[in-house]
Amino acid sequence: MVASDALAKNAAKPIRAVGGFFSMALDTFVLMFKPPFAWREFILQSWFVARVAIVPTLMLTIPYTVLLTFTFNILLTEFGAADFSGTGAALGTVSQIGPIVTVLVIAGAGATAMCADLGARTIREELDALRVMGVNPIQTLVVPRVLAATLVSLALSATVVLVGLTGAYLFCVYVQHVSPGAFVSGLTLVTGPADVVIALVKAALFGLTAGLIACYKGVSVGGGPAGVGNAVNETVVFTFMALFAINVVATAVGVKATL
Template sequence: MRVDIATPLRLIGDFFALAADTARGLFVLPFQWREFVDQSWFIVRVSLVPTFLVALPLTALVSFTLNILTSEFGASDTSGAGATLGSVTQVGPIVTVLIVAGAGATAICADLGSRTIREEIDAMEVLGIDPVHRLIVPRVLASTTVALLLNALVCAIGIIGGFFFSVFLQNVTPGAFVAGIPLLTGLPELLISEIKAGAFGLIAALVACYRGLSVRGGPKSVGQAVNETVVYSFMALFVVNVVLTAIGVKATAG
């Protein structure tokens, strides 16, 4: 049985072609500021509550595990350093992956997929309106911006939640926790965390836009595209997370 690899390669090529068109559309004036603001607020509305619901349990889990480990070695005073490092370098970006891909990207895909099957995209092209400049660029920038803000929010939740969890439930000294915050985490780690979050938002939005524009058929195909958006986004974003984490460790080592 011969496997035809032309179709997957063509799909990958189409995706990168859309990414290139989006990059060019960033410099086309006038920029769609109203669409950008509307989409940013839309993504915030669908992502804010899930962010809290996912960040709080992960924060408790990380703090609980680290505090047990440090207490076994008699180093409870370093719990602040571990909780901050875990929140900034891993919990923040991972929660951003889950929320941006699971809530924001799916909403973008469903919106564009619905427009596609209603032939709104074809109508825009007939009228001479570039759908990439009009629809895709604002959504990609909105997703990237919201991902950066969500990551900062999750990092803050992780540090504050770790403080209350460690101090009030595991009897860690408040002063020792606060003093340990800057031991392992500084500006380089925060910048790498934000770079990872921005890359996640960018990639998730591009995947969602591509699947939304490539929908063929009726409403059932929109649902399939949304499901595929989640799977493809998770696959791409976790790979990117591993790569950027490795680069960040090398860059901040020493």
């Protein structure tokens, strides 16, 4: 009897967690459009997430782009079509490198930082103090962080594309001796405005989802400082899983929409 009760309790725990997450997400979406909006917290969190994410973004973008361009140009050289290196660089950077780097950075740096911040506030009972004073912590703390993560994800995606294409240009022109004019003219051969829009939409979804997961794990943390560490680790895992799933689905929808 005791074993069955423990098994039922363990089985119900993830279900309660999923229900709590969607409940908080619904409250967040509702309170986004309800005044007053915490502008100060939104600006501070946007700067906070951007500060912890910009360096990892740059460190990941250049190696990924150079690796893609180098591998793709070897294949093009075999076919005698090295002048189309800009086409491959644009397609890979906009459609895949941008989203993948955004996933890695948002999940590994931005979301964990937000979760640790909210988790520390939770174990210090700051959220309970806000509730006692009649202040909704979802509106004052969660909404600004979710919107900040969404905004920074858009900025990161655009940064990845710009830095990636610049790095690919320098590598192709000065290392692999591709004609600069041919590289630039090939950028828009396959990749168009629709692909850029889809990449930005994916980035916004990444930021929104990562922000919601990080905030939920932060506000629901328990067990003291050790619980904060566990929540941060769980945030990385769950955010990776969710964002890669979103990337697959969004990429498939984007391919169908642009054909």
